[in-house]
Amino acid sequence: MxxxxxxxxxxxxxxxxxxxxxxxxxxxxxxxxxxxxxxxxxxxxxxxxxxxxxxxxxxxxxxxxxxxxxxxxxxxxxxxxxxxxxxxxxxxxxxxxxxxMARAAVIEKEVISSWQELLDYCSASMAHNPIEQFRILFLDRKNVLIADEVQQKGTVDHTPVYPREVVKRALELNASALILVHNHPSGDPTPSGADIEMTRRIAETAKPLGIELHDHLVVGKNRHASFRSLGLI
Structure with a gap:
């Protein structure tokens, strides 16, 4: 047949x-x-x-x-x-x-000069995730990315984040700076009040220990929001 x-x-x-x-x-x-x-x-x-x-x-x-x-x-x-x-x-x-491939474009490279590649990597990793995910990019004194770790996975609209755990991990890696990244499964990357408060608490916990918070990126479906660009850091 x-x-x-x-x-x-x-x-x-x-x-x-x-x-x-x-x-x-x-x-x-x-x-x-x-x-x-x-x-x-x-x-x-x-x-x-x-x-x-x-x-x-x-x-x-x-x-x-x-x-x-x-x-x-x-x-x-x-x-x-x-x-x-x-x-x-x-x-x-x-x-x-x-x-x-996207990760190879940013790992062990100076983040500021590879910023678009970093955004592309974060978008590819998280933009279409159906649950909220919180990850941390750890940088050394030259702003070279030394580690990228998912800290928490939550629900469709919430991820529990503990500032002391974030800073503890940074100290373990001997990191000098952090970039926080999380996604909004709704697709809208506008930071929420809870996002802003959590970021403030992490920055305040990290600063006395000599760890700088460079930025917090919120990844949506087709765009992202930067706390630094929005004046929130």
Missing amino acids: SGGTTGKPDGKPHYAGHRERLRARFLTAPDVLPDYELLELILFRSIPRRDVKPLAKDLIARFGGLSEVLSAAPERLLEVSGVSDSIVTELRILREAGLR
Whole structure:
């Protein structure tokens, strides 16, 4: 039985030529491919004998974009008809590779001169996280990033943060400065009153010990807020 996959005089499935053309276009100009076509290329590996364009479009429509698909929780991906465990694994591998590339662009580098790369890394790591996450970037005396650690994970709108624990960890790492980062799953990076109060308490706890708080970044879906730029530090 053909299963409706041939449709060509040479007996090849109808999607074979499409895959060859899409791969050629990618190799020539990868940056011009829309999200769904790039996702098709990813799905080729997990689904070798089926037209994957409908699934790619379904995933983009469901989650909003390629980065959102790559960041989606496995259980949510599996809710989409046609998504298997192997597809989820493939997407998670690609996400992890992307995060490691972004992290390599900032770790052990002077943060001020790599500020955009730092913002890109924070956004890639946290922008699409469905729960609030609090992480700390620890810097040495030359503002070189020496550690990036997730301190707490909370709920959709709250993460408990303890200033003494933050400062204790900074002392253990011999850090001279900190950058606080957390995400707002709602997508709006506007600092809340609780964010402002928590930041003030951390700054006041760190300062007498010679640890400077450089900034506190709040990451939303498509933008971020900087406490320093807002005059809150």
